[in-house]
Amino acid sequence: MQKKLDYRAVGKDARASFAAHREAIVAIAGFFIFLANWIAGYLAPPLVLDSFDDTTKVIAAFSGYFESNWPVLLPAMLVTMYGSLVLYVLISGRKLTKVGDALGIAAALFLTYLTATILTGWATFAGFFLFIIPGLYLTGRFAVLPAVIAQEPALGITNAVKRTWETTRNCGWAILILMLFIAVAIRLVSGIAGDAVAGICHALAGEGGVPVVEAAVSAFFAAVEAVIYVVVLTALNRQLGAQTATQ
Numbered sequence: 001m002q003k004k005l006d007y008r009a010v011g012k013d014a015r016a017s018f019a020a021h022r023e024a025i026v027a028i029a030g031f032f033i034f035l036a037n038w039i040a041g042y043l044a045p046p047l048v049l050d051s052f053d054d055t056t057k058v059i060a061a062f063s064g065y066f067e068s069n070w071p072v073l074l075p076a077m078l079v080t081m082y083g084s085l086v087l088y089v090l091i092s093g094r095k096l097t098k099v100g101d102a103l104g105i106a107a108a109l110f111l112t113y114l115t116a117t118i119l120t121g122w123a124t125f126a127g128f129f130l131f132i133i134p135g136l137y138l139t140g141r142f143a144v145l146p147a148v149i150a151q152e153p154a155l156g157i158t159n160a161v162k163r164t165w166e167t168t169r170n171c172g173w174a175i176l177i178l179m180l181f182i183a184v185a186i187r188l189v190s191g192i193a194g195d196a197v198a199g200i201c202h203a204l205a206g207e208g209g210v211p212v213v214e215a216a217v218s219a220f221f222a223a224v225e226a227v228i229y230v231v232v233l234t235a236l237n238r239q240l241g242a243q244t245a246t247q
Helices: 007-020 022-043 055-090 099-130 132-141 145-151 153-167 172-205 211-245
Strands: none
Touching (some): 007 022, 007 211, 055 099, 099 132, 099 145, 099 153, 132 172, 145 153, 145 211
16 A cells, blocks of 8 residues: 655644654754854854855865864754754654663664664665766655664664655655755745844954854754754654554
């Protein structure tokens, strides 16, 4: 039977997951995601791209930026990934006696999660580099990987990737559309809010603005985006996983 992705049901599940764990989600996202991005945003200069027309130049710009700022960006990225994994574990549906259990389980799973993410990330990058459309498709197909790992930790790297591929079968484009909708909505709101705060900071402090405040605004929306993706992708995995089990 053809799988069907019910966006309304996904939204309902995501809202319920957030409501059930609101305080823990806010605390974890605030410490691991907001704080890490705030520090990185303040210490590392912003990446400015003049044009996206030349793919080679864009890749070179990102590569050069990371090489120059990796002592700040790499730790922030790893802490953010760990924080997101903790959230996936927290709302995965497993029974936890306390929030600290999610921290411990995520720590035990982190190497598996990191390795699987790197492997699928390289495959997706190859799809973008050679042909953009395959890269977009693979983004959708591998989206629920962290939710799969958090829900079924015994799978290991290879089986987690296989389970993810099976779970998202026939739904890659539908997942991608939802992810793009979330990204565009968040970026639109964060762009408006960021410009408004930057304008106020520049008006009060001059041309230099108040970098620590501007970085905080950017980090806040990064944390909001991460939380939304976690609750949505977990709901997606539950819905599609249930359909996969019945086939």
